[in-house]
Amino acid sequence: MKKRVGVFVCACGTNIANVIDTEKVARAAQELPEVVYSTEYKYMCSDPGQDMIKNAIKEHDLEQVVIASCSPRMHEGTFRKAVEAGGINPYLFEMANIREQDSWVHKDRDKATRKAVDLVRMAVNKVVRNIPLQISTIPVTKKALIIGGGIAGMQAALDIAEAGHQVVLVEREASIGGKMAQLDKTFPTMDCSA
Numbered sequence: 001m002k003k004r005v006g007v008f009v010c011a012c013g014t015n016i017a018n019v020i021d022t023e024k025v026a027r028a029a030q031e032l033p034e035v036v037y038s039t040e041y042k043y044m045c046s047d048p049g050q051d052m053i054k055n056a057i058k059e060h061d062l063e064q065v066v067i068a069s070c071s072p073r074m075h076e077g078t079f080r081k082a083v084e085a086g087g088i089n090p091y092l093f094e095m096a097n098i099r100e101q102d103s104w105v106h107k108d109r110d111k112a113t114r115k116a117v118d119l120v121r122m123a124v125n126k127v128v129r130n131i132p133l134q135i136s137t138i139p140v141t142k143k144a145l146i147i148g149g150g151i152a153g154m155q156a157a158l159d160i161a162e163a164g165h166q167v168v169l170v171e172r173e174a175s176i177g178g179k180m181a182q183l184d185k186t187f188p189t190m191d192c193s194a
């Protein structure tokens with residue numbers, strides 16, 4: 001697979017840029033052998049930010065994308081869609097979290113910037129090893145088999161049944177209850193375990 005990585009470093013207004021020199025991170029990323037394009041922008045998740053990603057993919061023939069910004073919990077979905085709209089498989093994309101894991105938890109600008117460069121380098125090394133994935137839908141029978149009728153198995157069976165699905169509970173012993181059924185009383189309530 002070709003390795004033509006594009007790196008996009010987000011300033012998040014001042015959220016990241018107050019602590020991290022985002023332009024320096026983008027320049028450092030440009031030095032990595034796999035990186036053919038690297039830039040910095042104020043709000044990467046905004047419409048202009050996403051357009052910047054889509055256009056750069058086409059203009060620079062990018063094959064993989066790294067975005068250094070916030071937590072994947074925040075915008076991984078947004079960026080996967082943007083990368084896909086630009087023509088790249090959405091799994092040939094990685095996020096480096098330089099906000100929650102860096103600018104929000106550090107004060108020293110030099111050290112935080114060096115850490116951001118490291119996080120970007122790690123994401124670049126990861127993304128060039130990613131393989132394109134395809135989303136597929138497989139029909140499933142909404143029925144559960146639980147092996148073992150101890151406390152965990154019994155509770156799981158009850159939870160699934162309460163959610164409206166059929167459950168088959170299999171136990172090799174003559175009765176269910178597992179270890180719990182062999183006890184007399186349990187601490188701290190001293191209730192009868194059976």
Ligand code: SF4
Pocket residue numbers: 010011012013015016042043044045046069070071074075099
């Ligand atoms: S992508 Fe994340 S870090 Fe960048 S502006 Fe949006 S919320 Fe902030």
